[in-house]
Amino acid sequence: MSNLLTVTEAAQLLGVSTKTIRRWENEGKIKAIRTEGGHRRFEVSSLLGNKHDASLTVAYARVSSSDQKEDLKRQVLVLEAYCAKHGWSYEVIQDLGSGLNYRKKGLIKLIKLLCSYQIERLVITHKDRLLRFGSELIFTLCEIFGTEVIIINRSEDSTYEEDLAADVIEIITVFSARLYGSRSHKNKQIVNQLKQVADELK
Template sequence: MSKLSSIKQAANQLGVSVSTLRRWDETGVLVAQRTPKGHRRYDLSKINPNLTRNKVEQQRKTIAYARVSSHDQKPDLQRQIEILELYCSAQGWSFEVISDLGSGMNYHKKGLKRLLDDILDNKIDRLVLTHKDRLLRFGAELVFALCEARQVEVVIINQG
């Protein structure tokens, strides 16, 4: 009889996150066995060896991006992050938040560079912003065109 592993043990063995295993269970990619109390258990000996990081790399993610221009606006950055988290959670999306502190005209922000790299590497399925100008003050249309070319859905919560 095979030993069943907890979700955390299975996630570590497969090199994926616990939330990824939960999502795979819900979508039928990798269905877990359940204990009488409803906990997920995995028989690692029966798992397809191709179902590891490669599968995760094929799955594109949702990125919630927040930015403010100066240190004085840090409370606003935190509010943006909270709004993004609430919105994405309400939609049922698994997501990651990237935040930046820097001018909307500065193209050398660490988070923005990471975002652009992930878009170019086809790792992003959806980009969520509180306002259009939170991405860049000028030139956001270029990033949106890049998103369109890579089939990245752009969601702007506050259009006004």
């Protein structure tokens, strides 16, 4: 039975707690095989092939920096109003951090929920709220795990040139923040030059 997973291994695979695994098994949502000693074991194919009747709507909001908190509040209000209008049971996940950062707490939580088949639909205001680069990866995960993606302002997506300028500005901002941590006079001069380039792109 070495090809079977323990309760702990199954929980790690699906990104949930061991308590949730036991509850799902008791409710008949996943099937367990019992060892001679009465312990639960799970087949990987059975776990990944079961969608657990996902019914949760997740609304995801993000801004890049603390001085954009008002924009974050507006995003949340728009998302809440949209979900309430459609009568969905929803949870709002918020992130404060660069769109280039793949390790944001909210984004990681979103990915874990997606990969455990718990999200029926994902709602965002704009495509780049997920990630500046790599949002298509999240959309692919949604497709694999059967999650509908709703982009409220799809018709207002920016042009290629606007996206490129925004990408360059964000890269400069992140790079400048790292350089600014150094006390080197030369580094501070570089930061000022980078800021000038960013201002010209706006």
